[in-house]
Amino acid sequence: MDGAIRAHKKQMSSLQSTLTGYKHQEPAHSVNSSPAPAQIRQLLEQGRIHTIPIGYINSCFAVKNGTPRQPTVCSSSRASLKIQPSVFNNPEHSLVGLEQYSHIWIIFLFHKNGQMSYKAKVKPPRLNGRRVGVYSTRSPHRPNALGLTLAKLEGITEDTLHLSGVDMIAGTPVLDIKPYIPDYDSPKTRRDDTNREYRPASPSTDSQMPLDLDEEANGSERSSEPSSEIRACSSGASAERFGSGDVTDVLAEVKDYVKQQQLFTESPEDRQTDSPECASVTTTRLSSSSLKFGCEDYGTIAAWVRAPPVSDLDVRFTANAEQELKEFVPCDSTDRTRPKFRFLKGAEEAVEAIRGILSADPRSVYRRTRCQDRLFFFTLDTADITCWFGDGFAEVVRVKPMQREELTNVV
Structure with a gap:
């Protein structure tokens, strides 16, 4: 109840602040009229902007459950991003020259937070319940639900970027992309x-x-x-x-x-x-x-990032799960009689992705420490995966194709 009351007060305070900002503005003559340049400048100076997604992620991860918390956890994960034609008349023109870079920064929204509640201290899963300040973590629950990730640029086809090593789910709104330049972005390459x-x-x-x-x-x-x-x-x-x-x-x-x-x-x-x-x-x-x-x-980081209380898990596959995974064909296959991946290039790449996801223990602290049920379900590309967690290991027991209605919702 105390948490709900605090969240309600924050929401009311935010609403009051927003209404106060518009209180002295002249009423618009029409609903569709654009704000005047002076109003836009005033809003920018106040830090209030109207975001417009430049596109939406099409990812091999359909839901939050099982999605890696960091891009390096699962380097074989794949996704695509199509630039919206409503942003640019010629969206492919905005990507000219980007093919010269191997990686890009992606600024996105945590659109599946469920609610805009946030706290000054959070419990990162890698700290196994210990609290630290939200700004010393990459928690999605922040005052502004902005996310930043580094993705590998596999290629560009007209207005579409093909990515790998992503930690975003399907439908994630992307606000901006920028090239990753080690000379500027990495402290190791900087010179005084x-x-x-x-x-x-x-x-x-x-x-x-x-x-x-x-x-x-x-x-x-x-x-x-x-x-x-x-x-x-x-x-x-x-x-x-x-x-x-x-x-x-x-x-x-x-x-x-x-x-x-x-x-x-x-x-x-x-x-x-x-x-x-x-x-x-x-x-x-x-x-x-x-x-x-x-x-x-060149730089320092929190010690718990490299030496967390939670160790990496050993990942195993039952013989049945291995056989079920081999039934899937690559995304570029013409075989229509067997289940087909939409992003992954074969069973080997799927195994690598599953190992990366499970070795980092994707469970929440609550499920890890208090929940008796050790079964865990997640989706990777077009496969529904069932596994269970033991002491120091995770074992994949079943890999089944997604149901047709689930595939429709993902697409």
């Missing part, structure tokens, strides 16, 4: 402004970058004219050091840069310099330019 001087250069025909930078830094024989690569990656203070003949520091900087490029394959021991002189220069340079030499240095 102070590192702008470290730029790779193509080898020159006049002089080559020394392969053994330790030997060069320790005073081995070198040309009096700096190499073109060093000239390319030096600026400002580096140029002044060349003028003074102090090339050792520059070589140490270049060595640091080369090792930075190998930061995901080198061990900490490999990053140690052989020369004490170079070691001292490297330490100074690291402290001044904030070079990073490890994945963890």
